Amino acid sequence: MAKKRVVLTFPPELTEKPITYHLVKDFDLAINILRAKITPGEEGKLVLELSNGSEEMIKKGLDFLVQQGVGVEAVSKEISFTDEDCIHCGACTAVCQPGALQINPDTGRLRFEKERCIVCELCVPACPLGIIKVLF
Ligand code: SF4
Ligand code: SF4
Structure with missing residues (x-):
């Protein structure tokens, strides 16, 4: 099982959109929310662990987030x-x-x-x- 931990930064206009829902539905990713600070109308932060049988699907899901305008940063510390x-x-x-x-x-x-x-x-x-x- 491939896993990746990422910090997502949502700009204010995206905080009310069901973006993580698409990660599950369209990319078949299992999502474990490790930390969340999202207030509608303000910048939001989510720390997620994404998992899937294939690293390629995780990459596609993260590419989708970037295309939507979400900041994606790997948890590397x-x-x-x-x-x-x-x-x-x-x-x-x-x-x-x-x-x-x-x-x-x-x-x-x-x-x-x-x-x-x-x-x-x-x-x-x-x-x-x-x-x-x-x-x-
Ligand atoms: S950084 Fe420290 S306090 Fe935060 S989750 Fe890790 S071990 Fe816990
Ligand atoms: S000495 Fe520091 S690392 Fe050890 S238990 Fe106390 S707070 Fe935690």
């Missing part, structure tokens, strides 16, 4: 921290809405599930030790 430096205080887990950072109840240690991370960077200032970094 990633979060990193040094496990040995972590004191497992859990402060970063409080701001991680997708649940990528969690304290394992069995071990009391911080667990990072990269595939859930939407690189919102909220955990970076939340860590009192400053050990969470954004890699480009």
